[in-house]
Amino acid sequence: MMGKLNSTRNSSIGLLLCLLLASCCNTRDNSSGQSNKKRIVVQTIIENKLLVDSTEIGLSTIISNLEVPWEIAWGQDNWIWFTEQRGRISKVNPATGERKILLNIADVWHERTAGLLGMALHPDMKKFPYVVVDYTYRQDTTILSRLVRYTSINDTLINPVLLLEIPGNTAHNGSRVTIGPDGKIFWATGDAVHSERAQDTKSLNGKILRLNIDGSIPKDNPIEKSAVWAFGYRNIQGLVYAANGILYTSEHGDATDDEVNLIRKGGNYGWPDVTGFYDTPAEQAYNRKKTIAEPLKAWTPTIAPAGIAYYGSDAIPEWHNSLLLTTLKAQSLRVLQLDKAGKTILSERVFFNKVLGRLRSVCVSPDGDVYIATSNRDWNPPKDFPKASDDRIVRVFSIKPGDKLSPAYVNLQQHTDSLSTPGEEIASGGQLIYNQYCSSCHKQDGNGIAGTFPPLRAAKQAVGNKQELIHILLNGLSGPIKVNGQKYNQQMPAFHFLSDTEIAEVLTYVRSAFDNQATPITANEVKSERKANQ
CATH class of the missing domain: 2.120.10.30 (TolB, C-terminal domain)
Structure with missing residues (x-):
């Protein structure tokens, strides 16, 4: 076009x-x-x-x-x-x-x-x-x-x-x-x-x-x-x-x-x-x-x-x-x-x-x-x-002297920090970790991208067995899967570099956000699953 x-x-x-x-x-x-x-x-x-x-x-x-x-x-x-x-x-x-x-x-x-x-x-x-x-x-x-x-x-x-x-x-x-x-x-x-x-x-x-x-x-x-x-x-x-x-x-x-x-x-x-x-x-x-x-x-x-x-x-x-x-x-x-x-x-x-x-x-x-x-x-x-x-x-x-400018320009003060969007809520804990590592694929609303990245909203993998979910985050995931009846086949990286507390926080957020109502995950549960994988 x-x-x-x-x-x-x-x-x-x-x-x-x-x-x-x-x-x-x-x-x-x-x-x-x-x-x-x-x-x-x-x-x-x-x-x-x-x-x-x-x-x-x-x-x-x-x-x-x-x-x-x-x-x-x-x-x-x-x-x-x-x-x-x-x-x-x-x-x-x-x-x-x-x-x-x-x-x-x-x-x-x-x-x-x-x-x-x-x-x-x-x-x-x-x-x-x-x-x-x-x-x-x-x-x-x-x-x-x-x-x-x-x-x-x-x-x-x-x-x-x-x-x-x-x-x-x-x-x-x-x-x-x-x-x-x-x-x-x-x-x-x-x-x-x-x-x-x-x-x-x-x-x-x-x-x-x-x-x-x-x-x-x-x-x-x-x-x-x-x-x-x-x-x-x-x-x-x-x-x-x-x-x-x-x-x-x-x-x-x-x-x-x-x-x-x-x-x-x-x-x-x-x-x-x-x-x-x-x-x-x-x-x-x-x-x-x-x-x-x-x-x-x-x-x-x-x-x-x-x-x-x-x-x-x-x-x-x-x-x-x-x-x-x-x-x-x-x-x-x-x-x-x-x-x-x-x-x-x-x-x-x-x-x-x-x-x-x-x-x-x-x-x-x-x-x-x-x-x-x-x-x-x-x-x-x-x-x-x-x-x-x-x-x-x-x-x-x-901008040089004499330039004819349109009225809409913005001032951004010098800085070295990543910024949020205007009016965006300042996230913390599990939501912050989710925004940093997960939202680019699964999106902020948890709906994913149709046919490419699976949703977390009402997904069995997210709200089901806690040990399986922890295992996925620690080890990543590859190969074909079904989520909410639809097939997906993308690689998910391993997040084992996150601490037990960080993994517990982000998974608890996933299990409670997006209208999910699953029980939280503790750092001790992550620690036990991590030890079992070693």
Whole structure:
């Protein structure tokens, strides 16, 4: 469906934000390995503008009514090129909102997170007019991920060349492609819901692959005659070859430890044996056998990191030399300040929390404007989304003297805390743990997602035998099950890392919320079941 175009560069995204209140809770900060108490941060509208220290920031919608834009990239023609998950590649003029459709890929297979995903433009399009995309394809019952190169001529993409094809799935396909300044392709692949593939260097799943532009294998790859550049990944969702010459990724963890990584040639990034930092005895023992590259930063509870970009501009000076990270579950833009060498994250700041919804991709223009794509019409929309104009690409820019602005801008004071939505109840105990770990799948109302994630409301597994429920939370669940008469077949991670008290609290909440009226669970009952499982 053609996007509804806005007529002016600074058209309002219509944000009205009265109050944001941060949750005050205990979270695990994997950069220190310890728990820390988060402070409360209150934010209000101030002069209808967003203020980053002394820099005023404006927001405007460039294009709206899109069908799940997955990748956005700044083109050398000064247009924004983007993919939509169902198979369409377009570009939009950020100054006028004019859209041009470049290609509809007929054989894209779309379900859940499968579809048309990553895209990269060659850094020298005049000499090499190539666009490389990653999409999911289905042949009978076989699901595949394809890497295909197109040639760009006169606002069309022609002459598809299949560079590589690997096993795919409805999830964990990875999604990102980038091309380095030397013309080499980097393709981030997921484990395709087979975690054992990530450590198997003969498999191309759970890897970063490096190819020549014609699909051949570079002679200087770390493994002879192999496309594998680095390995040990669950599901990479962000990939950027930064102006500082470093390759960075963002990656979805399982129940814990979303990551941002600095990628080194031949590096092992741990999955599934090490998650986040190797901070448990088992992970430390594994690292002594196989050297594992630790992340620059990890998040527990998870935030579902997505697209990532490098910000080297001085247009927003407070963001200079930072990684810009969009998030899905956390519904925010994270600004990760780097040290001069680009090898350490010094600080994290959170912006637009739950204002725009799920954020999938980000890119930066040469003059320092930031462009963000929302993902509110995908398979897992958050509460209160999608809005009528979703999905959209928005512009974040430094307000300059003389700029003509629409009236609706918000002020978000600087902070490093995750924030709740306006008027949202501050949860505690079992409800807080549920919101942090469970609600993204089973939803805040306990109704789940039809056909994908089962409901907890009136579910036998939730309100029935207490020992069975504790066992599920401690050990996870995989394979087909029936809940309230409907079949489901998704993996649920193990939550054994939670304490006995935390498991008791969250399960008691599940058994009493959503009109459930089951008896509570005690920490001693969890302790007994945990001991029986050892």
